[in-house]
Amino acid sequence: MPPLSSITPPPTSLSRTDSLSGRLADAILDLIRTDGLTTGDAIPSARTLASRFEVTTPTIREALRQLEATGAVELRHGSGTYVGPTIDRAVMVNPHRAPLTKESVLELIGARELIEPDTAAAAALARTDDQLRRLELASGNALNPPGDRPVAYHFHIELAAATGNRLMRELIESLILVRGRQQRAIRRLYDERERDHREHLEILAAVHDRDPAQARQLTRDHLAHIREAISSADLQADAAAADGDR
Known part of the structure; x- marks a missing residue:
C-alpha cells in the first residue's frame, strides 16, 4: 500500500454519517477500496490513520472497532489491522444480538x-x-x-x-x-x-x-x-x- 499521505479520499469520505467515528469508518473503507486492498491485506496502523485524518488515535480505534463488528476489518493483537472477509458485501451483518424468544x-x-x-x-x-x-x-x-x-x-x-x-x-x-x-x-x-x-x-x-x-x-x-x-x-x-x- 502506498504511503497514506499519497492517498486522497473522496470528498464525501467524512460526510456520510453523523458520528465522527462513523464518518471515519466510512473514510477507512474508502481508503481500502481506493487502494484495491482485499481480504487479508494489511491496512495502516491506528496511529498512521489518526495522523492522516487529524484525529486522536482512540477515535480511530473506535472507528476500527465498528468495522471489526461487521467483519470489514480484523484487529490482530500484536500484528496489526487487516481487511476482513465482509469488505465486499453489499449486505452487512448487524453486530447486535436480537433477543431469543x-x-x-x-x-x-x-x-x-x-x-x-x-x-x-x-x-x-x-x-x-x-x-x-x-x-x-x-x-x-x-x-x-x-x-x-x-x-x-x-x-x-x-x-x-x-x-x-x-x-x-x-x-x-x-x-x-x-x-x-x-x-x-x-x-x-x-x-x-x-x-x-x-x-x-x-x-x-x-x-x-x-x-x-x-x-x-x-x-x-x-x-x-x-x-x-x-x-x-x-x-x-x-x-x-x-x-x-x-
Whole structure:
C-alpha cells in the first residue's frame, strides 16, 4: 500500500454519517477500496490513520472497532489491522444480538419462508455444475448434531448462491448470521436430522433437474416442517443452552 499521505479520499469520505467515528469508518473503507486492498491485506496502523485524518488515535480505534463488528476489518493483537472477509458485501451483518424468544425464532423462519422458495426456483434455472457440487457437499450439514463444528458449506446459503445473484446469497447469509441465536435454537429444537437431510436431497434433486416449480414447493414444505416443529417446542427450556452456545 502506498504511503497514506499519497492517498486522497473522496470528498464525501467524512460526510456520510453523523458520528465522527462513523464518518471515519466510512473514510477507512474508502481508503481500502481506493487502494484495491482485499481480504487479508494489511491496512495502516491506528496511529498512521489518526495522523492522516487529524484525529486522536482512540477515535480511530473506535472507528476500527465498528468495522471489526461487521467483519470489514480484523484487529490482530500484536500484528496489526487487516481487511476482513465482509469488505465486499453489499449486505452487512448487524453486530447486535436480537433477543431469543419463540416469536423471534418464528419470525426468522417466516422471513425465510417468504424468500427462500423463490430463491430455490431461481437456483434451479441458473445453477452451474460447480454450484451443484457445492450444494451436494452442503446437503450433509443437516446430519451434524447441534454444537458440532460447522461444515464448510451451508445448504441454504449455497442454494441462494446458485441463483448467480451475489446480493441474494449475501441476503440469505446475513439473515442467518444476524439471527445466529435463533438459527442455533432452530438447530436444537428441530432435531429431525434424517428428515432434514432427506429434504435437502430432494431440493437438490429438483435443482439438478432444473425444475423450478418442484424446487419452490419442496423448499416451502421444508421450511413449513421446521416452523411446525418450533411452534410446538418449549423454547424456554432451550434458552439457557442457546446462550451457552454463542
